[in-house]
Amino acid sequence: MGFHIVSGQGMFIEMVIGSATPAAYAWPQFHADGANSGFVALRTSPARQPAWSIEVGPVLHASPVVGTDGTVYIGNMNGELSAFNSNGTLRWRRTLPRRGERIMASPSVGQDGNLYVIGTFAAIVRDHRGGRGGIERRVLQSYLHSYDASGNLRWTHTFPEINGQGGFTSAAPKTWSDGQTLYVFVPVLYTYSNQANRYVAVVDQSGTGVGRYYLSASERSNAVIGVGPDIRGFFADVLGKIWDCVRLSCIEFDVSGLPPVPLPKNVGWPHPPVAILDRPPHANQPLIIVDDNEQNLVAYRRSGSCLQEIWRKTDREPRNASAPSVLLNGLLAVGYSNGFFKVYDPATGNEVARPWPRERPCLR
DSSP states (O other): OEEEEEESSSEEEEEEOOOOOTTTTOBOBTTBSTTOOOOOOOOOOOOOSEEEEEEOOOOSSOOOEEOTTSOEEEEOTTSEEEEEOTTSOEEEEEEOSSTTOBOOSOOEEOTTSOEEEEEEEEEEEEEGGGSTTOEEEEEEEEEEEEEOTTSOEEEEEEOOOBTTBOOBOOSOOEEEEOSSOEEEEEEEEEEETTEEEEEEEEEETTSOEEEEEEEEEESOOSOSTTOSOOOHHHHHHHHHEEEEEETTEEEEEEOTTSOOOOOOTTOOOOOOOOEEEOSTTSSSSOEEEEEOSSSEEEEEEEETTEEEEEEEEEOSSOOSSOOOEEOTTSOEEEEOTTSOEEEEOTTTOOEEEOOOGGGGGGGO
């Protein structure tokens, strides 16, 4: 069983036929899980035809997630969070509480069964304090919302301001639980003047902020809405050709039935979500690995209720929208804008492999 986002009069979510039990095909977070593994150990028959298709409104970076009961969740740019039964019928639809909020990234189904979703408000305001005519200023503020499985709003967390600027993000939230408390991890960007500062925000299951940890700073940002390359051609190419790298070979899948959908010109790269490594020997003190969407890759270790930085890699090669991924063997893989990817030891940050250089075209 799988999903596609396809276009028509609006945006649609389409389920394709397979065979599995709901718990087996759960895909509760963006890229499958907290580790961004993108993998579910499930053997299915080929998905050859749609089982159902339903309109979900305008979608940007969001993709569907699936709870253990088979419920499908997705958000849209109208600020609507929708839940669908596994047969395609609408279970509920909720509009985020703050007017003008947009859902740009996937929600997450937490280990407690509740939903966690980011809503972002964007506006251009004119500050008249500087004299006649004023100065236009972009206002971007993100909020973390939590809903229960029935669609009831549990709480809203506002990322605290720094120097009068609110924090915002286009990343999907990631969750982890120690068995008693659930934590939500979100990379958050603050911009003022020509400065862009990045932090990792940690919020607990009650909506209380428990920490904000420095990630990086720069004079520019590739992740700001309205600032960034025109990636319409890139997105069209993704829908025109999907590459799957298996061992040392590239296999091209024909998805010609999905017409390319151009993104708006003012859309930049999304923030990569964090990757959480909680497999042994890191089960009790998981590693939180974050890419700052530029050239810094940072790993933190959870120590008590805090995060402690254990290593940092600053590379010459730039990265855009490349989420770190923990492979099934416990190693860490990161993609680069030049078409290569590297494999690291997540405990030390040491590079252990740079595979498949001759397969560069399929790794872009």
